[in-house]
Amino acid sequence: MGVVFAVISGKGGVGKTTTTANLGLGIAQEGKKVVLVDFDLGQRNLDLILGLENRVIYDMVHVMDDEAGLKQALIKSKHADNLFLLAASQTKDKTALVQEKVKKLIATLKEEFDYVILDAPAGIESGFEHTIMFADATIVVVNPEVSSIRDADKAIGIVDAKCERAKENKKVQKYLIINRINPAMVTSGEMLMSGDILDILSIDLLGKIPEDKAIVEASNTGKPIILNEKSQAGAAYKRISKRLCGIDVDFEDVETFNTPSLMGKIKSLFQ
Amino acid sequence: MKVKQYSIKVFEINIESQSSFLAFMDKNIIMLRHYLIYLKGEITPAIQEYLDTNDVTYTTHLNLRGNKEQQELILKQSDLKIIDEIVRSGQDIRVESDLLVLNRVNSGAKIYVEGNLIITGIVDGMLFCNGDFMLVHTSPKAMIVFNGVEIDGSLLQNKFNKIIFNGDEILVSPIEKEPKWA
Ligand SMILES: Nc1ncnc2c1ncn2[C@@H]1O[C@H](COP(=O)(O)OP(=O)(O)OP(=O)(O)O)[C@@H](O)[C@H]1O
Numbered sequence: 001m002g003v004v005f006a007v008i009s010g011k012g013g014v015g016k017t018t019t020t021a022n023l024g025l026g027i028a029q030e031g032k033k034v035v036l037v038d039f040d041l042g043q044r045n046l047d048l049i050l051g052l053e054n055r056v057i058y059d060m061v062h063v064m065d066d067e068a069g070l071k072q073a074l075i076k077s078k079h080a081d082n083l084f085l086l087a088a089s090q091t092k093d094k095t096a097l098v099q100e101k102v103k104k105l106i107a108t109l110k111e112e113f114d115y116v117i118l119d120a121p122a123g124i125e126s127g128f129e130h131t132i133m134f135a136d137a138t139i140v141v142v143n144p145e146v147s148s149i150r151d152a153d154k155a156i157g158i159v160d161a162k163c164e165r166a167k168e169n170k171k172v173q174k175y176l177i178i179n180r181i182n183p184a185m186v187t188s189g190e191m192l193m194s195g196d197i198l199d200i201l202s203i204d205l206l207g208k209i210p211e212d213k214a215i216v217e218a219s220n221t222g223k224p225i226i227l228n229e230k231s232q233a234g235a236a237y238k239r240i241s242k243r244l245c246g247i248d249v250d251f252e253d254v255e256t257f258n259t260p261s262l263m264g265k266i267k268s269l270f271q
Numbered sequence: 272m273k274v275k276q277y278s279i280k281v282f283e284i285n286i287e288s289q290s291s292f293l294a295f296m297d298k299n300i301i302m303l304r305h306y307l308i309y310l311k312g313e314i315t316p317a318i319q320e321y322l323d324t325n326d327v328t329y330t331t332h333l334n335l336r337g338n339k340e341q342q343e344l345i346l347k348q349s350d351l352k353i354i355d356e357i358v359r360s361g362q363d364i365r366v367e368s369d370l371l372v373l374n375r376v377n378s379g380a381k382i383y384v385e386g387n388l389i390i391t392g393i394v395d396g397m398l399f400c401n402g403d404f405m406l407v408h409t410s411p412k413a414m415i416v417f418n419g420v421e422i423d424g425s426l427l428q429n430k431f432n433k434i435i436f437n438g439d440e441i442l443v444s445p446i447e448k449e450p451k452w453a
């Protein structure tokens with residue numbers, strides 16, 4: 001039986017979809033069977049980031065309404081054989097979801113896959129509620145700024161109040177990813193320090209992702225940043241993926257500048 | 272013959288009227304179950320029935336000799352609500368009684384209390400308290416309204432503050448040492 005993670009943020013545009021795509025690929029690279037489900041109905045873009053935009057024939061609403069079988073609708077990733085996407089509907093909007101059908105779909109996916117990762121829409125409206133309702137755990141993505149933290153705080157409160165596990169008095173684990181950390185801005189005090197963010201949100205830190213210009217390019221070309229060996233953000237997503245597979249990886253400090261090591265400096269003298 | 276010795280605490284209650292006694296018992300029954308109750312005054316049939324159905328341990332005759340040090344335990348008759356969770360943005364808590372929050376109150380959260388308020392975590396949100404006192408540790412972002420008066424943030428230093436209403440003025444005094452919460 002697989003585990004269902006909902007990737008949420010409250011505030012829009014902080015990196016949920018980017019995170020979903022990269023962690024999906026990273027976990028698949030660890031040998032697990034993974035499915036990503038785009039719950040951002042009407043605004044789908046997980047297919048784009050995975051480079052699968054022209055492969056979507058059937059989407060999750062088709063499956064839920066029995067207009068297509070699950071096998072027909074699952075799209076295999078180009079980057080890993082054990083990573084699949086269930087796309088969002090482009091035409092139907094968030095009101096197309098019905099709780100009973102969402103429940104059934106997730107139960108089916110849990111049987112087939114080790115990891116079921118749901119990409120939530122921005123905000124805390126009904127689309128968000130459908131995403132969290134049947135999740136076993138949530139991954140909360142924030143940017144180091146007050147508005148993102150406050151919206152995430154609110155989203156966490158709703159998870160605790162509304163999702164099915166919480167109603168059954170079971171723990172819904174919540175993990176934090178701080179995305180778009182800019183060392184220069186942290187040093188100058190323009191960004192919140194991750195210690196403060198953890199104090200406020202009081203959930204477990206899963207990892208930190210630095211700001212990386214290459215992410216936009218990666219999304220545009222449909223090759224998630226985790227495939228880029230040189231990218232620090234890619235390496236950060238790799239570490240998080242391993243952690244989610246139960247592998248203990250040391251935390252790296254992405255909040256301070258990466259100054260070249262002494263040996264690196266000396267070697268560069270002779271180049 | 273077998274003799275056993277118990278160390279117990281005794282609670283002495285003077286029954287002044289049946290109704291006030293029953294109200295008091297109802298409020299405090301959970302705590303009072305741990306004591307032997309020494310009752311003085313008239314035990315009416317209604318009181319007798321209450322004592323029997325609630326399995327209260329009591330006596331009407333107590334004659335302790337020796338060092339009879341009478342400990343006076345003042346029970347304030349107010350309900351206390353306890354919140355042992357972080358109070359998050361978007362939450363709106365309204366309490367008629369006293370309130371103890373054993374965690375932080377985040378920005379965007381609101382708490383309205385008719386009674387007294389104690390919060391052990393840092394407060395970034397909004398507090399409205401109409402009780403006799405507050406004991407809080409607030410950040411500069413917080414908004415604190417005590418008995419209808421907004422407390423000037425500069426008075427609230429970055430430590431625990433005791434805010435009391437003595438009938439005609441509000442007094443804010445920072446507590447130097449952080450209290451230890453058991
Ligand atoms: N670490 C990063 N460094 C630089 N750019 C980033 C980073 N993370 C995300 N981005 C960029 O931020 C934008 C928003 O990211 P993304 O679409 O993943 O956010 P989202 O939370 O899914 O948004 P929405 O709420 O609209 O669904 C994208 O253009 C993405 O490329």
Ligand SMILES: [Mg+2]
Nearest residue numbers: 016017040120
């Ligand atoms: Mg998105």
